[in-house]
Amino acid sequence: MPRFIYLIALSLCGLFLFGNFQCGKDDCWQSFSLGDWQSTWLDNSGSEPIPTQNSVSRAALGIRLSANVFGIDSTQVAPEDACAWEAAHPIGQLEIFATDGFDTVETGQNISNRFRLRAINTYSFKYVALDEARGALNVLYPPFASEYRLDILMLEPPSQPGAYRFSVQIKFDTLNMPLNRDTFFTLPTVILQ
Amino acid sequence: MKPYLFVLVFFFSLNIGLWSQKDSTNSRPAWAAGLYGSISAGYGAFPNPFKHVSVAGASLPKTGGVLQFDAGIMFRNQIGLRLVMGAVSTNDIGAELGRSVAAKYPGYIVTYVPRSEGNNGMADHFSVGLTYSIPRQRWFFQPELLFGSTEIYTESAYAQIKELGTHRVIVHQLYPDYQDYRSPTLTFGGRAAWYAGRYFGFFADAHVLTMWYKVQYQVEKTTLIEQTVEKETIQLKKTSFGTTASVGIFLQIARWEGKGVRLKGGFR
Numbered sequence: 001m002p003r004f005i006y007l008i009a010l011s012l013c014g015l016f017l018f019g020n021f022q023c024g025k026d027d028c029w030q031s032f033s034l035g036d037w038q039s040t041w042l043d044n045s046g047s048e049p050i051p052t053q054n055s056v057s058r059a060a061l062g063i064r065l066s067a068n069v070f071g072i073d074s075t076q077v078a079p080e081d082a083c084a085w086e087a088a089h090p091i092g093q094l095e096i097f098a099t100d101g102f103d104t105v106e107t108g109q110n111i112s113n114r115f116r117l118r119a120i121n122t123y124s125f126k127y128v129a130l131d132e133a134r135g136a137l138n139v140l141y142p143p144f145a146s147e148y149r150l151d152i153l154m155l156e157p158p159s160q161p162g163a164y165r166f167s168v169q170i171k172f173d174t175l176n177m178p179l180n181r182d183t184f185f186t187l188p189t190v191i192l193q
Numbered sequence: 194m195k196p197y198l199f200v201l202v203f204f205f206s207l208n209i210g211l212w213s214q215k216d217s218t219n220s221r222p223a224w225a226a227g228l229y230g231s232i233s234a235g236y237g238a239f240p241n242p243f244k245h246v247s248v249a250g251a252s253l254p255k256t257g258g259v260l261q262f263d264a265g266i267m268f269r270n271q272i273g274l275r276l277v278m279g280a281v282s283t284n285d286i287g288a289e290l291g292r293s294v295a296a297k298y299p300g301y302i303v304t305y306v307p308r309s310e311g312n313n314g315m316a317d318h319f320s321v322g323l324t325y326s327i328p329r330q331r332w333f334f335q336p337e338l339l340f341g342s343t344e345i346y347t348e349s350a351y352a353q354i355k356e357l358g359t360h361r362v363i364v365h366q367l368y369p370d371y372q373d374y375r376s377p378t379l380t381f382g383g384r385a386a387w388y389a390g391r392y393f394g395f396f397a398d399a400h401v402l403t404m405w406y407k408v409q410y411q412v413e414k415t416t417l418i419e420q421t422v423e424k425e426t427i428q429l430k431k432t433s434f435g436t437t438a439s440v441g442i443f444l445q446i447a448r449w450e451g452k453g454v455r456l457k458g459g460f461r
Contacts, residue, residue: 045358047302059359116360116418125353125364127417153360155418 031088032140034067034148039168039185042151049118049151055191058157062118063096063187065150065168069140087138092173094130094137094150099165099186102158111166114156127153163189227448230264233398235439237281259437261398267326267335275337277320277380281437287348289429290410294352294365301354308349316344320380331388339380347374347408366413367427376406382437392445402435 042062043052049062071088096115101107116127119136128136130152137150158164170183237259261279291305320341327334347369354363382400389395407430414423 044360047304047355057358062360125362125417127360127362127420155360 030071030085032069032071032085032148033088034091035070036068037170037183037185038066039187040064040066041187041190042153044153049153054188055193058161058192061154061157061190061192063115063152063154063166063168065152065170065185067148069146069148083141085140090134090138090173091170092134093169093171094133094152095169095171096130096152097167097169099167102160102162102164115152115154118151118153127155158192161191161193163191165189225449226266226268228264228266228446229443230446231262231396231441231443233259233261233263233396233439233441235259235261235398235437235441237402237435237437259439261439261441265324267324267333269326269328271326273324273326273335275322275324275339277318277339277341279318281316281318281343287350289431290348290350290367291352293427293429294354294367298354298363301356304353304355306351306353308351316346318343318378320378322380324384333386333388335384335386337380337382337384339378341378341380342375343378343402343404345374345376345404345406345408347372347410360418362417364415364417366415367410368413370409370411374406374408376404379403386443392448394443394445396441396443398437398439398441400437402437404433404435406431406433 040051040063041054041056042049042064043056043060044050044062045057045060049064051064071085094117095110095112098105098107098109098111101109105111112130115130117130117133117136119126119128119133121141126136140148166187168183168185168187235258259279259281261277263275263277263279265273265275267273287305287307291303294305295301295303318341320339322337322339322341324335324337327336349369350365350367352365352367354365355361380400380402382398384396384398386394386396407428409426409428412425412427414425415421
């Protein structure tokens, strides 16, 4: 075989190896895991939801669920990189229940449809129904933080002020793993004004 | 221009001026007309949307600087012509756009976020107009009226409008019809110049700049709770005033001497 064929083949290999291809961007797609879940009430009456104690306006009530993120070295990724991180053990379902009944809601009833996930990132800002939030729950975009946060807003609050109790259940797709076992929170009583 | 280059040109020009002063005499006839070129640097005070971000690349960031080159022809005690081109600190129409959106939603919290890099450049300014040269000894004064245009960067933007006390949010995506827009300008001002040599001198300029701009945006409004999308066109139409003050050097490239006129106190 003529020598120039080898040269061309070698040049092509060099191009693939050292050329400006996007192959290296595969590093962007890595996975993370979540653990050490915590929760707090949110007051969304201002420009941004802020953690609050147990008393909040009914029209501005929110819940923040937070967890520690494992598996991401955020220092390796520049904020401008178009990277995203996927959950190794995706959250399959996020549900909220009324611990006590109110209005037409019965004790223990699933009231997830009264809530929306506040899904905000560099590219978009949406209120997403909890049963449609799988994408927002399981992908992280830069800037990455060591804390994972879900801000869930109550769009249909109880009609009367008073003390209310809610609980949250997080179900993962991958069961029986050391991390990400199904998680159930009973949130502290909140006084709605 | 690099600072050391500026200093070099400055001292070179100064040498020419001093050298030319040596052989000047009071008997030299007054100049009648001249072609000149000049360079000046100064400061511009513009209200929004002419916010200062950078000037002349990155050399004088966030100073509100003005860099100006001009050339023209002047006639003694007569009308002359001047062509100006320069760079002004870039304008930032975002502030005005943000205010315009906020004005539509009293009682809401408006968060305005520019999406493009339009607010980080250098805007050019061209103008041409008439001057009038009034000589006094080694000085001349030159009122001027110039017409031109200045570049205005528009920008894509995002505004989050949040109702106080509730979860209600309206998201605005704003897209300008044109990324670059030139606003017509009218400049009124004057120059006071002092001859250091026959062909060389220093001057100070002061200008008032008026701009008229009309920028159109397409707005996509999404209500986050109801999930409705509405489209709208908004127009920013405004007259804006700015002032600049600058100092510089000029070089009289050529001059035509008058005949039979002899002046006291110098080589004019």
